[in-house]
Amino acid sequence: MxxxxxxxxxxxxxxxxxxxxxxxxxxxxxxxRGGDRADDGPPARAGVVTLGPHADGAQLVFRSMTWGPRRDHLAAVPLAGPRTTRTVAVPACLRFHAAAGTGICLQAVHGLLEDTYRAVVLDADLHERRGYDLAGIPTRARVSPSGHLVAWTVFVGGDSYAGTDFSTRTTILDTRTWTLQDDLETYAVTLDGKPYRAADTNIWGVTFADDEHFYATLATGGQTHLVAGDTGRHTLTTLHDNVECPSLSPDGRHIAYKKRVPGLSDDAPWRLYVLDLATMAETATTEERTIDDQALWLDDRTLAYALPGDDGSDLWTVPADGTGTPALLAAAALSPAVVR
Known part of the structure; x- marks a missing residue:
C-alpha cells in the first residue's frame, strides 16, 4: 500500500x-431535552422535583437509570401514572428515600483515582441540609415517617449480600439535633431471649416504625434475623429468622423482606415474602424471581421492588397478600419513595 x-x-x-x-x-x-424521549428510555423532561405535598396527588420519586447525562438523577412521576413523562432534577443519588419533606441521598463523588461516597440530607426542595462522608459503598437508605430520622447502610467490606464475605455499617441520624449513631453494632443484642455478642455481627436495612422504634436485619453465625430496635435504649431484639432487608407497611402490621429459600442457586437465593407481625405467619408473594432489594410499600397492599433491566434496574409491583401477578411499575428506575 x-x-x-x-x-x-x-x-x-x-x-x-x-x-x-x-x-x-x-x-x-x-x-x-425536556419533553424528548431517548430511543431506549422512558419519556423525560427537566423540571422541578419536590418532596413536599403535591396538589395533584402522591408522587413516586426515584433514581432515574436512563442512559444519558441525567442518569442517576432524581425523577418523579404521579403514583397514579408511573409511566407518564418523568420529571428529572438534581441531585444524583445511588440510593434514595424520603418521607415528610426529608430526603436521604447516598451519592458517589467521582475522583481521579477512585470514587468516594457521601450521605446528603435533603430538604423538601432537594437542597442539601447536611452531608456526611461514608465509609463504604451505599446499599440501603430509609427515612422515618416523621422525617426526623434517617438511616443508611454501606458495605465496608465486600459489595454483595449474596455470600458471607462482607461487612456492613449502619448509621441512624436525628435531623432535629444532628446526633449521629454511627454504628448500630454498638447496640446491645438479645438473641432468642438471651444477651448476645459476637465479632461477626452485621446489621443492615433499617425500616422505621416511628422516631424511637425500627426493624432491621442482624446477621451472625451464618444466619440472619429480624430485629426490633430502640434508638433511645440502644437495643436490638431478635423476632424472626431468615429475614433480610425488612420493610414495614404503612399501617405497621406487616414486614416485607427477602428470604433465602433452600434449593435455590447461591447467585439467586432470595424470594419476596411478607410477615404478619401479630401472628408471625409468612406469606410468599407471587414474584418468583430473586429479589436483592429493600422493597417499598406503595400502600398497605402493594409492594414495589427493583429487578435487573435493560438500563440496569426496573421497578416492579406485586400484591403483598400472595395473590395476583407481578407487573412493571417503571422502567429504568431504582430506589423509590412515595411522596404524599
Missing amino acids: TFGRRLLVLFAAAAVLVAAGAWTVLRAGDAS
Missing part, C-alpha cells in the same frame, strides 16, 4: 470515529 493510500485510510477511519462520537453525544442530548 502506497503512503498516499495509507493516509487516505487513516483519514477515513478518523472520520468514522468522529461521526460515532457525534452520534453518541447527540443521543445523550436527545435524552436530556
Whole structure:
C-alpha cells in the first residue's frame, strides 16, 4: 500500500470515529431535552422535583437509570401514572428515600483515582441540609415517617449480600439535633431471649416504625434475623429468622423482606415474602424471581421492588397478600419513595 493510500485510510477511519462520537453525544442530548424521549428510555423532561405535598396527588420519586447525562438523577412521576413523562432534577443519588419533606441521598463523588461516597440530607426542595462522608459503598437508605430520622447502610467490606464475605455499617441520624449513631453494632443484642455478642455481627436495612422504634436485619453465625430496635435504649431484639432487608407497611402490621429459600442457586437465593407481625405467619408473594432489594410499600397492599433491566434496574409491583401477578411499575428506575 502506497503512503498516499495509507493516509487516505487513516483519514477515513478518523472520520468514522468522529461521526460515532457525534452520534453518541447527540443521543445523550436527545435524552436530556425536556419533553424528548431517548430511543431506549422512558419519556423525560427537566423540571422541578419536590418532596413536599403535591396538589395533584402522591408522587413516586426515584433514581432515574436512563442512559444519558441525567442518569442517576432524581425523577418523579404521579403514583397514579408511573409511566407518564418523568420529571428529572438534581441531585444524583445511588440510593434514595424520603418521607415528610426529608430526603436521604447516598451519592458517589467521582475522583481521579477512585470514587468516594457521601450521605446528603435533603430538604423538601432537594437542597442539601447536611452531608456526611461514608465509609463504604451505599446499599440501603430509609427515612422515618416523621422525617426526623434517617438511616443508611454501606458495605465496608465486600459489595454483595449474596455470600458471607462482607461487612456492613449502619448509621441512624436525628435531623432535629444532628446526633449521629454511627454504628448500630454498638447496640446491645438479645438473641432468642438471651444477651448476645459476637465479632461477626452485621446489621443492615433499617425500616422505621416511628422516631424511637425500627426493624432491621442482624446477621451472625451464618444466619440472619429480624430485629426490633430502640434508638433511645440502644437495643436490638431478635423476632424472626431468615429475614433480610425488612420493610414495614404503612399501617405497621406487616414486614416485607427477602428470604433465602433452600434449593435455590447461591447467585439467586432470595424470594419476596411478607410477615404478619401479630401472628408471625409468612406469606410468599407471587414474584418468583430473586429479589436483592429493600422493597417499598406503595400502600398497605402493594409492594414495589427493583429487578435487573435493560438500563440496569426496573421497578416492579406485586400484591403483598400472595395473590395476583407481578407487573412493571417503571422502567429504568431504582430506589423509590412515595411522596404524599
